[in-house]
Every structure is written in C-alpha cells, then in structure tokens.
Amino acid sequence: MxxxxxxxxxxxxxxxxxxxxxxxxxxxxxxxxxxxxxxxxxxxxxxxxxxxxxxxxxxxxxxxxxxxxxxxxxxxxxxxxxxxxxxxxxxxxxxxxxxxxxxxxxxxxxxxxxxxxxxxxxKRHIHMLPSQAEHYGVKDKDLVSVYCDKEGRRLIFQDVLVRVSEKYALEFHVDTDEANAALLNNGDYVKIVEKF
Known part of the structure; x- marks a missing residue:
C-alpha cells in the first residue's frame, strides 16, 4: 500500500x-x-x-x-x-x-x-485547493480511499469524495459515527491511499 x-x-x-x-x-x-x-x-x-x-x-x-x-x-x-x-x-x-x-x-x-x-x-469528503488536488493527483468529484492509522482500529475509508475549490482548506470530514469507528479526533491526520 x-x-x-x-x-x-x-x-x-x-x-x-x-x-x-x-x-x-x-x-x-x-x-x-x-x-x-x-x-x-x-x-x-x-x-x-x-x-x-x-x-x-x-x-x-x-x-x-x-x-x-x-x-x-x-x-x-x-x-x-x-x-x-x-x-x-x-x-x-x-x-x-x-x-x-x-x-x-x-x-x-x-x-x-x-x-x-x-x-x-x-458523504465523507476531503476539501482541498486546486494546487493541493494537483499535488495529490486528483480532481473535483473524484472518489479516493483514505487510510486511518489508529492502533487497534486501523481502517481504510473508501468512496471518499474530493471537493476542490479556491475557497477551501485541506481537511478530511467524517461524521461522529465514522470517527468513532476509527478512533479519530479533530486534528488527527489521515492519508490518501495511492494503491493497495
């Protein structure tokens, strides 16, 4: 991966x-x-x-x-x-x-x-600027997978919507149910999976 x-x-x-x-x-x-x-x-x-x-x-x-x-x-x-x-x-x-x-x-x-x-x-999603989308190799409305590395609850969120705009800041949004399943808190970091 x-x-x-x-x-x-x-x-x-x-x-x-x-x-x-x-x-x-x-x-x-x-x-x-x-x-x-x-x-x-x-x-x-x-x-x-x-x-x-x-x-x-x-x-x-x-x-x-x-x-x-x-x-x-x-x-x-x-x-x-x-x-x-x-x-x-x-x-x-x-x-x-x-x-x-x-x-x-x-x-x-x-x-x-x-x-x-x-x-x-x-729908779980990632906000990002156009320059960041270019860096990650994605475009608006793409679906990506995101890896969460919390020990005991490591998982991959699939079908994560990419939202690209000059008005956005780089951030991965999930609701409380999803965050609890992965032991995620505000301020934690996740990564886009390139291949797995």
Missing amino acids: QLKEPGIVVGVSNRHVHLSQEDLERLFGKGYKLTPTKDLGQPGQFACDERVDLVGPKGTIENVRILGPVRKNSQVEISRTDSFKLGINAPVRDSGDVQGTPGIKIKGPNGEIELAKGVIIA
Whole structure:
C-alpha cells in the first residue's frame, strides 16, 4: 500500500443545521442574525451560539448547533445513529444534494418550521485547493480511499469524495459515527491511499 504525503487533517462533524435567512427568522425572530462563537476549518464557516431542537417521528434531539453563514436552502446533517433516534431514514448525500430526502420539524425559541426535505447523512469528503488536488493527483468529484492509522482500529475509508475549490482548506470530514469507528479526533491526520 502506498500513501500520499503529506497527511490530511481530520475534522469530525457532529450533527448540525444550516438555515436560510427566512427559516432563521421564523425560528428566532424578524431580522435575526447568527452569533458566531468559533471559526471552523473551512474559511468563512463558523459554529454559532444558536441551537435548535430536531423533532422526528420517533424522537427529539435537543440543542443542535447551527452553523453559519446562512445558506440559500436549509439543510440538516445527522449521523446514522441520530437517524434511529429521530425515526428518519436519511440517505448518504453530498452537501446540498437534498432532492428526494426526508424532511423534519425544527423548533427554535420563537417558532418552528417543517422542512419538506433536507435531512442527510453527509458523504465523507476531503476539501482541498486546486494546487493541493494537483499535488495529490486528483480532481473535483473524484472518489479516493483514505487510510486511518489508529492502533487497534486501523481502517481504510473508501468512496471518499474530493471537493476542490479556491475557497477551501485541506481537511478530511467524517461524521461522529465514522470517527468513532476509527478512533479519530479533530486534528488527527489521515492519508490518501495511492494503491493497495
């Protein structure tokens, strides 16, 4: 097995919500603006002070963090484990690909909304700049394999989506279920597998 250098930093993505400005105002009040609390690994992205409750057919998950900035369309990203608690059969999708996905009720302090679609389990992926894609020998939308070298839980993630843009920073994103399976934490490093 050959591994491409250098390693890529891991970003573990917990359940979260992206909101449109319209939905944000329905949940928090007219003219409401998000309150950034922490910058995320991708430029311009941030975790917010604001939290909401997700209400599914079988259960509720409270205090789910909103990520900013606001988007054109609202979207909810959960893990497979979360889907069991909520009673929602969320598909694995790339962010933004919500056609044919289930909806959910979201409760905020000033109201609630019912999304007709938008609940996904995010496809594991790597963000990178065009120069980094050239270095690794990949292009946007390629699928690669990623090796995780944590003793006792070494594994290879296959079908990892490559996302290339001048707006990105180099980072491997997995959800909490995937991270737990490989004993991965924020700030760990993984490597793209060239051949195996």
